[in-house]
Amino acid sequence: MADQNGAGRNGTTRRAVLGGAAAVAAAGLSGGAAALAGGAAAADVDPLPIPGRIANPKHLNQRVYSGLFFGGPPKPFTRDNLYTRSPLDADRLDWSDEGDIAFAVAQVTKPGLNVIKLSYWGHEGGPQETDESAPALLFSKNRWPGEAGPPTYTEAEQIAKARQLFQAAEKANLLVTPMIEVSVLSNPFFAYFPDDLTQLVKRAGWLLRNFGDSPAFLRMFDRTGRPRRVISLIETIHGSPIDPVRFAAGFDRASDLLQAELGYPVGFTIDPSPNPPYGVHHGPEPAAIRQTRSVVAVNPFNITSQGPFDTEPERPETDKERLRYARNILTKWVSSGVPLIANMIPGYDAHIVFRDVPHLEIYGYSPEWLAAQRDLAVEFGTGGVSVDYWNGYSEGSAIPPTEEDGDRHLRWLAETVKLHRARWT
Known part of the structure; x- marks a missing residue:
């Protein structure tokens, strides 16, 4: 299942992929996205910090509404051969100028999101890093197609490219949290954590050193009310049975190492869902994670990649079975x-x-599926809502308008954000 052309999630990278079906009109999604998004009321006085809420001044104490975002121009092979959704504004996606970057970022604000969860596979050009595994090319070592210059970027050029995104986000009143991807060859979190923190600290440290000074870098309050710059993590599980207290302590140790280097506290959002489907759940347990200083929120990812079964079925799962598994998580x-x-x-x-x-059959998209996903997010999202993915065109999970779905998914997300804000105000 290795994807050498940056198609998306696969067995080699241990990403439990999601799934989808031919797009069907979503009932009850009417009106413009901006109107549906709603907004948070401004406070008359500075409120006390609320654990798990945003600490950045312009979004103080708001919940997180995020989208998993692949930055940079699309990888040509992926765009030309692997997309199952066709963006309507494809000519604006090449990131050839600041206007295109601003356009891509501005789209995220339309349904009411306040955070970009920025996919990061690595920037050194190694196996299963951005050049090989990502569907888009921000953080690539190789120069973007059609751009003049030497074949590879200097590190300073890579940083400058990514800082353009942070600057565009700041102008759009959005925040950014880098999300460190997992892969077998470059970042096997499931194998090294919590005993060897070298790779996690190296990757998080590079991101924080180069972008942590941006006003757009997401900060959240921990359980004591202390603000922390936030690195998002995915597939934070262990490949074999492990003491959950020992596992949870690894996050605090990593945070302490980063603070010793950088001088400020660092927090994590974690993902307790397994890969591959019907894989192990070892590692994160609620009682142990609750005692950590550094875990500011839990943000599951692979909650519809399988059904609620103890053993792997020989038949495809139904949408209802996938939704039962999501509810269980x-x-x-x-x-x-x-x-x-x-x-x-x-x-x-x-x-x-x-x-x-x-288990990676096409699923979802029906009015019933969209309503169920919306209702689960509104019911359970004490800390907010994330849509994963925002622009996953090769995996059929895209929110911006496409030829196949129109603006249906944009309106669905906007409705969800509006209902969630009303539910949790």
Whole structure:
């Protein structure tokens, strides 16, 4: 299942992929996205810090509403051969000038999101880093297609490219949290954590050193009310049974190492869902995670990649079975005492990338699916909502308008954000 052309999630990188079906009109999604998004009321006085809420001044004490975002121009092979959704504004996606970057960022604000969760596979050009595994090319070592200059970027050029995104986000009143991707060859979190923190600290440290000074870098309050710059993590599980207290302590040790180097506290959002489907859940347990200083929120990712079964079925899962599994994961973590950012997707379709792979059948997209995903997010998202992905065109999970779905998913997300804000005000 190795994807050498940056198609998306696969077995080699241990990403439990999601899934989707032919797009169906979503009932009840009417009106413009901006109107549906709603907004947070401004406070008359500075409120006390609320654990799990945003600490940046312009979004003080707001919940997180985020989208998993692949930055930079699309990888040509992925765009030309692997997309299952076709963006309507494809000519604006090449990031050839600051106007295109501003356009890409401005789209994120339309449904009411306040945070970009920025995918980061690594910047050194190694195996399963950005050049090989990512569907888009921000942080690539190789120069972007059509751009004049030497074949590879200097590190300073890579940093400058990414800082353009942070600057555009700041202008759009958005925040950014880098999300460190997991892969077997470059970042096998499931194998090294919590005993060897070298790779996690190296990657998080590079991101924080080069972008942590940006006003747009997400900060959140921890359980004591202390603001921390936030690094998002995915697939934070262990490959074999482990003491959950020992596992949880690894996050605090990593945070302490980063603070010793950088001089400020660092927090994490974690993902307690497994990869591959029907994989292990070892590591994160609510009671242990609740005692950490550095975990500011739980943000599950792979909550519809399988059904609620103890053993792997020989048949495809139904949408209802996938939704039952999602509810099980969210139910476990909503009672943990740790803020829960509930994730959702409109559907999943990676039938080109993951052809004939069990449990990665096309699913979702129906009015019933969209309503169920919306309702789960509104019910369980004590800390906010994340849509994963924002622009996953090769995996059929895209929010911006596409030829196949129009603006249906944009309106669905805007409705969800509006309902969630009303529910949790």
